[in-house]
Amino acid sequence: MDYEAFLAMKLDGLHAEGRYRVFAELERKAGSFPTAARYDGHGSADPTGQVTVWCSNDYLGMGQNAKVIAAMHQALDAFGAGAGGTRNISGTNHSHVLLERELADLHGKEAALLFTSGYVSNWTTLSTLGASIPDCVIISDAGNHASMIEGIRHSKAEKRIFRHNDWADLDRILSEYGPERPKIVAFESVYSMDGDITPLRQIVEVCEKNGAMTYLDEVHAVGMYGPRGGGIAEREGLMDRIDIIEGTLGKAFGVVGGYITGSAKLVDFIRSFASGFIFTTALPPHVAVGALASIRHLKWSNAERLAQRERVAKVRARLNSIGIPLIPNDSHIVPVMVGDAAKCKWISDLLLDRHGIYVQPINYPTVPKKTERLRITPTPLHSDADIDRLVGALSELWSQCALARAVA
Ligand SMILES: *Cc1c(COP(=O)(O)O)cnc(C)c1O
Numbered sequence: 001m002d003y004e005a006f007l008a009m010k011l012d013g014l015h016a017e018g019r020y021r022v023f024a025e026l027e028r029k030a031g032s033f034p035t036a037a038r039y040d041g042h043g044s045a046d047p048t049g050q051v052t053v054w055c056s057n058d059y060l061g062m063g064q065n066a067k068v069i070a071a072m073h074q075a076l077d078a079f080g081a082g083a084g085g086t087r088n089i090s091g092t093n094h095s096h097v098l099l100e101r102e103l104a105d106l107h108g109k110e111a112a113l114l115f116t117s118g119y120v121s122n123w124t125t126l127s128t129l130g131a132s133i134p135d136c137v138i139i140s141d142a143g144n145h146a147s148m149i150e151g152i153r154h155s156k157a158e159k160r161i162f163r164h165n166d167w168a169d170l171d172r173i174l175s176e177y178g179p180e181r182p183k184i185v186a187f188e189s190v191y192s193m194d195g196d197i198t199p200l201r202q203i204v205e206v207c208e209k210n211g212a213m214t215y216l217d218e219v220h221a222v223g224m225y226g227p228r229g230g231g232i233a234e235r236e237g238l239m240d241r242i243d244i245i246e247g248t249l250g251k252a253f254g255v256v257g258g259y260i261t262g263s264a265k266l267v268d269f270i271r272s273f274a275s276g277f278i279f280t281t282a283l284p285p286h287v288a289v290g291a292l293a294s295i296r297h298l299k300w301s302n303a304e305r306l307a308q309r310e311r312v313a314k315v316r317a318r319l320n321s322i323g324i325p326l327i328p329n330d331s332h333i334v335p336v337m338v339g340d341a342a343k344c345k346w347i348s349d350l351l352l353d354r355h356g357i358y359v360q361p362i363n364y365p366t367v368p369k370k371t372e373r374l375r376i377t378p379t380p381l382h383s384d385a386d387i388d389r390l391v392g393a394l395s396e397l398w399s400q401c402a403l404a405r406a407v408a
Contacts, residue, residue, distance in 0.1 A: 018341045019363050024352065026051070030064040034381055036358070051358040052386050054376050059224060059332060060304040061381045062254030062294045071293035072255075075286035083282035087271075091282035099288045102295055103247075103259050106222075106230050108239040111267035114259050114288070116280055118219050118248030121258035122147035123154070124276030125246065126186060126215065130155025132273060133182045139173055141165065141187040141198075145217060148186050164191075167202040174210035183212035189232035190220035193367050193375065195333030200232055204241050215244045223252030224305055224332060229298040249291040252298070257283050257291055307380030308332055311387075315378045318391045323405030324398060327373075334376040335362075336394070338403065344372035347397045355393040 014020040025039040027047065034056060037047035062068055075095065085091030096114055103112035115121035126148055130138050137158040140148060143165070152159050162170040170185065177183060185207050189198050200216075207214045218231035226234025231247065233239045244266060249257035260270065270277060298304065312332050319326055319336065327335040338344040341363045348361040359374045367373060376390075398405065 017364075018345065019365075024051075024358055024360070026053070026358070028053075028063070030069065033058070033061050033064045034379055034386070038352070038356075038358070049356060051352065051356045052382075052389070054357060054359045054378070054382070054390060055374075056377060056379065057220075057251040058254050059252045059377060059379060060254070060298070060308060061379050062223070062252065062298070062304070065254065065294065065297060067297055068254060068290050068293045072286045072290040075289035079285040079289075081286075082284050085282065086278065086280060087282050088278055093282065093285040093288065095285040095288040095292065096282060099292045099295075100259070102292055104261050106228065106295060106299065107234070107245045107247075107261040108230070109245065109261035110264040112259050112261040113267045113271055113277065114257060114283060115277060116257060116283060118217075118246070118250060118258035119147040120276050120280075121246050121248075121260050122217060123151035124274045125244065125260050125270055126151035126184070127154040127276070128270055128274040129184060129213075129215075130157035132269075133157075133184075136182040136184060137177060138184045138186060139170060139212070140185075143191050143194075144186060144188060145192075145219070148215075148217060152186065165196065165198055167199060167206045170203065171206045171210070174206065174212055177210075179211050183210065184215055185212045186215040186217075188217040188219070190218075190225075190331050190333070192220045192333060193335065193362060193373075194327050195329035195331040195335055196327075197232060197330055200236050200238055204238055208241065213244070214242045215246065216242050217246050219246070219248045219251060220331070220333070222247040223294075223298045224308065227302075228300075229295070229305070249287075249294075253291055253294040255287055255291045255294060257287060304380050308378065311378040311380060311382055314384075315376065315382075315387055315390070318387060319394070320406075322391065322395050324394055325404070325406040332377065334378065336374040336376060338372050338374060339370050341369070341372045343401050343403065344374065347394075347401060348374060350397055351393055355389065357390055357393055 025041045027037040029035055034053040036051055036053050038049050038051045039047050083091040100112040130136050138152045139160045142161050142163055160173050162173055221231035223229040225232050233242055244260055244262040246260045249255045315334055325337045344361040351357040362375050363372045
């Protein structure tokens with residue numbers, strides 16, 4: 001086989017469909033986020049300009065929080081660069097244990113377990129449970145993230161899909177299985193592309209009625225919802241009725257890593273049986289320390305959450321006032337609907353090149369075709385002037401593209 005020719009053919013296919021991914025090469029500037037230097041994408045020495053980042057998942061700017069950075073500096077000097085091994089073989093550091101205790105407390109659970117990312121935590125936990133529990137069926141929301149989908153697939157358990165956020169459909173599927181059949185329902189609290197929030201109470205009640213275990217991905221909610229940043233389940237007072245709550249340390253908490261929380265037995269089981277936990281080097285201790293500082297800060301401080309809400313409301317109101325079509329939702333995510341892959345990419349390119357505004361286009365397969373969009377994530381650190389520039393630039397490009405405006 002001509003391997004190189006095969007790879008080139010597949011890549012050409014992506015180009016032809018207009019969904020070849022191009023990364024913006026950035027240098028985030030601690031102290032002036034959401035500003036970043038932009039480079040040419042090939043590692044040339046000098047930046048090509050400055051951009052305002054409008055699509056970061058560092059939702060609250062915690063990646064440059066002074067307490068977080070100071071804690072990480074101290075830990076790096078005190079403990080060195082890496083963890084020194086897998087958790088089993090010399091890699092369990094004191095800071096990992098402290099962080100797991102903090103996470104368990106955040107979600108009101110007996111225990112927590114760290115992973116190297118949120119992706120790995122979803123993949124590993126669902127694949128291990130699905131493969132271990134005899135005759136298990138996993139029922140998955142149609143909008144679930146790739147990390148859950150892949151984990152479920154790898155488990156080889158029977159898989160069913162319920163209509164997005166539709167608890168009646170979930171109930172119908174669950175009721176096809178007898179009470180003795182093991183069932184896991186996997187879903188998210190905030191869906192990151194539409195920014196919609198799951199009807200958590202109804203889903204939990206349907207699961208309880210049918211004796212299903214619940215697995216909730218709170219990746220886009222931790223740090224931002226609930227009085228202590230425990231997520232939508234905390235806000236709704238439902239944490240104790242969900243079996244497994246999964247989250248990330250890489251989005252609102254501003255660092256990197258993933259985790260699950262649950263009963264002591266559940267966590268001990270995953271710790272003991274999950275390949276994706278056991279056979280990989282633990283997170284560097286200073287990363288754990290940084291995440292710990294971030295979580296503790298957001299447990300007590302509401303300032304970032306309130307400021308984010310105010311910025312989100314302002315961006316929405318301004319875009320609504322000029323008829324830019326948005327998906328309405330109750331979250332911090334502002335999806336601007338373009339509905340055309342080429343135009344979406346074109347607007348994004350011009351925002352970047354002409355206006356110094358970075359919003360990555362979201363195209364198929366991340367979202368369905370004809371729903372291509374710009375996903376805007378306002379942070380507490382975007383200024384009024386930043387918003388003015390964003391709204392002005394979008395208005396201009398919208399007209400140039402002859403895209404329809406919503407009737408106000
Ligand atoms: C980003 C994301 C993950 C993965 O988390 P990482 O820490 O970035 O690996 C999991 N679930 C959802 C819904 C996500 O958007």
